[in-house]
Amino acid sequence: MTQVHSSRVTNGAFLILGVLLIAIGLRSPITGVGPLLEQMQQQLSLSATQAGMLTTLPLLVFACFSPIASKIGRRIGLERALMLSLFCLLIGITVRSFGSLTSLFGGTLIIGVGIAIANVLLPSLMKRDFPTKVATITSIYVLMMGVGSALSASLAIPMMHLADSLSISFIPNWAFALGGIIIFPIIAIFVWLPQIKNRTKPTQDTLEFDSHSYIWYSASAWQITLFLALNSFLMYTFISWLPSILIDSGYSHENAGVIHGLLQLFTAVPAIIMIPMMAKMKDKRLLSTGLTSLVLISILGFILLPTLAIVWSMMFGFGAGGGFILALTLISIRTSDPHQAASLSGMAQCLGYLLAASGPVLIGAVHEASGSWTLPLLICVFANVLWIIFSFFASKSELILSPQQDELAQQTLAQQV
Known part of the structure; x- marks a missing residue:
């Protein structure tokens, strides 16, 4: 035994x-x-x-x-x-x-x-x-x-x-x-x-990937999808181009690589802190707004004060890594059953990766055309502002309902009135 x-x-x-x-x-x-x-x-x-x-x-x-x-x-x-x-x-x-x-x-x-x-x-x-x-x-x-x-x-x-x-x-x-x-x-x-x-x-x-086609017509599903997509857009843009941004700001190749690695390491730190904490937080809007704002501050920092790139990379890594964990969590907690969760996950990850794929190419092309990193980083600032807006709506506590569930809920509400 x-x-x-x-x-x-x-x-x-x-x-x-x-x-x-x-x-x-x-x-x-x-x-x-x-x-x-x-x-x-x-x-x-x-x-x-x-x-x-x-x-x-x-x-x-x-x-x-x-x-x-x-x-x-x-x-x-x-x-x-x-x-x-x-x-x-x-x-x-x-x-x-x-x-x-x-x-x-x-x-x-x-x-x-x-x-x-x-x-x-x-x-x-x-x-x-x-x-x-x-x-x-x-x-x-x-x-x-x-x-x-x-x-x-x-x-x-x-x-x-x-x-x-x-x-x-x-x-x-x-x-x-x-x-x-x-x-x-x-x-x-x-x-x-x-x-x-x-x-x-x-x-x-x-x-079993039930189509749950109504998901594609749900405002809440699109809010969660765009929250994950904009997170991925920013994350993979900086994974691709941060070393080049730092080198053009005067850092050596070695230091740029180390700072880039530090950003990667800090994307994992929220996993230790957030997963046990989120179980106790019913409303995630304050958390999502804080994480997305942290990334916005860091991007502005790279533009205005690149000498503190170590600080900005840690802030960016923490905010983007935490946002990714929160996005995956929202897919689970805002859906009614495993099949709905699988359908929303498929929608969010498919569109999320497609938008993320455009980030490095778009930012690289804008940098090549403009000759500097200012305009590409300002595009990232604009994307981050959109991310903050969608994070607030995506982090609501209401469940995504199927048409049948929504009709039943309305009938129940009418009976109570």
Whole structure:
């Protein structure tokens, strides 16, 4: 009996460790690109629009491939599908590190597929295996995403210098730096190996995407969708261009990379604070307005007082990371049942990633046309003001009702009157 209990504890520990190692690799392949963009633009003659596509392409894949991911999980099982996502990351990072323009975009595309599979299926696995600890596991999971992002961004320039010091010439130094994070999926694959003997399916709410077409006509659903979309627009814009903004403000490449990594790390900090706190807050409007305003102050800070970029990056990371957690929470707490939640999540994430994909390309193109970062950052200020407005409406406590539920509620109200 004791041996069986010990075995279950060990298997559970390895499962949690595997989930956290997968989480480390879900954002790090994207965030490591920003500090290296200038070198890549110079060596490959990339325009600012092409450079922005390196962050945009995975987001487009997220939006398009997410519905397919649940079908893959249903066909081969959660565990094997997640192993497939790790192999996609491994292959994508390898191909991207060959150093040519074709391999750069081809590898990025494969990375996007791997991340999309894990993004869709990991929540289902956590809901199935840790139903009473979802908030705790989610907070640690988001924290590990931030840690992976911070490591990738902070070590990009030192890894490039390491390639120079080792006289590595068969690939460009920036390609060597991009390949450094291959250690993440390699370790995760070995730790995840014991899980592939299982072939469990995603939870029912992940499998069944009831169209709930009325969602697309709901003002509340659009408010939540635009709240998540504008959050993603700002987040991925700064993931792509913050190092270049800082370098043009006088920072060295190394310092720009470290500050960029600090921003990534602080996107994870709210997970520790907010998840237990939100359970006690019925009205989330004060919280959402505070988080979105924090990001607005930080963007204005980058424009007016760039010498305090460390402070602004921490504020931006905390506000944007907290906004992302709040957006996902609103999808759960403002819906009436799991199928409605899945439909709203599909709508919000699809449109959210599409808008997020436009951010790096748009801001890069405006920078290239204007020759400075002032106008692009003012566009971000305008987007942030819209984000604040939608955050107030999205954070209301009322449930989104189906037409039948709304009709029933009106009948009940009429009877009471």
